[in-house]
Amino acid sequence: MRVQVLTIFPELFEPFLSTSLVGRAIEKGLLEVRVHDLRDFTADRHRSVDDEPYGGGGGMVMMAPPWIRAVREVAAAAGDRCWRVLLSPQGVRLDDAKVRELAGRADLVLLCGRYEGIDERVRQTVVDEEISIGDYVLSGGELPAMVLIEALSRQVPGVVGLADSVANDSFRLGLLDHPHYTRPPVVEGLEVPEVLTAGDHAKIRRWREQEALRATLEKRPDLLARPEVVAGLTPEQRRELERSKS
Numbered sequence: 001m002r003v004q005v006l007t008i009f010p011e012l013f014e015p016f017l018s019t020s021l022v023g024r025a026i027e028k029g030l031l032e033v034r035v036h037d038l039r040d041f042t043a044d045r046h047r048s049v050d051d052e053p054y055g056g057g058g059g060m061v062m063m064a065p066p067w068i069r070a071v072r073e074v075a076a077a078a079g080d081r082c083w084r085v086l087l088s089p090q091g092v093r094l095d096d097a098k099v100r101e102l103a104g105r106a107d108l109v110l111l112c113g114r115y116e117g118i119d120e121r122v123r124q125t126v127v128d129e130e131i132s133i134g135d136y137v138l139s140g141g142e143l144p145a146m147v148l149i150e151a152l153s154r155q156v157p158g159v160v161g162l163a164d165s166v167a168n169d170s171f172r173l174g175l176l177d178h179p180h181y182t183r184p185p186v187v188e189g190l191e192v193p194e195v196l197t198a199g200d201h202a203k204i205r206r207w208r209e210q211e212a213l214r215a216t217l218e219k220r221p222d223l224l225a226r227p228e229v230v231a232g233l234t235p236e237q238r239r240e241l242e243r244s245k246s
C-alpha cells in the first residue's frame, strides 16, 4: 500500500513514520508513505497557501490552486487507481469498516488542511472522499492523517506480528475487547481471574467471549444494536445477551 500525504507541516510526520509499528512496516517495505510539502506546489515567491475569505469573517482559507496542482502531480504517478482523501470534520466518520475498505486500495493521497479550511473548489475538483476522526475541531488534518495511517498499517499483512491479534481487534467482531492481565499475579490486592491461570483453553476462550460481551453491554451498548454484530455472536453470547435484556 502506498500513502502520499500533502501538508504544510511535513516535519510533523518524521517521528511518527520512523517509530514503532509504522516505522517497522515502512522499513520492511510493507507500507510506503511519502510526505509532500504543499508549499512546493505554490507559484508565488512567498509560497503562499492561504488568503482572506471571500465574504469576510475571521481566519484564513487555504487557496485551491496549490492543492489542485499538488494532488494532480502526486496522484499522476498512481493514475486513476489513486483515492484522494481530505481529512475534515465534514467527513464520514472513520471506523473499523472504513479502515478496512481503504486498506483495500493500492494508492491513497491524504490532504491535510490547516486554517479555517480549504477553498470549496478543491473538494469539487480533486477530492474523492472526506473523512473525519471525530466531532471536534483540530488545528490541522495532520494528526487525523496519522491516525488513519496507523489504523491502515495494522491491516497490511505482516505488519502486526500476531495476525490473530488484528483478527481479534476490538470492533473487528464488532464487540469491545475482553480484559487483559499479565504479571504480577496480585496488584493492589486485585488478583488475576482464576480461569486465566487454570490452563483450560476452552474455558479461557468462553470467559473472554463473555467478558467482551459484558464490556460491550456496559460501555458501548450501541454496538449491539447493529444486526451484523449480533449475527457474529456465539450461541452462548446470544443467550447471555437475551438474559441481559430480561
Ligand code: 4FV
Residues within 6 Å of the ligand: 087, 088, 089, 113, 114, 115, 116, 117, 118, 131, 132, 133, 134, 135, 136, 137, 138, 139, 140, 141, 144
Ligand atoms: C479534522 C477532524 C479536523 C478543521 C480545520 C483542520 C481541522 C483545520 N480532520 N477529523 N476532526 N480538521 O478537525 O479530520 O483545517
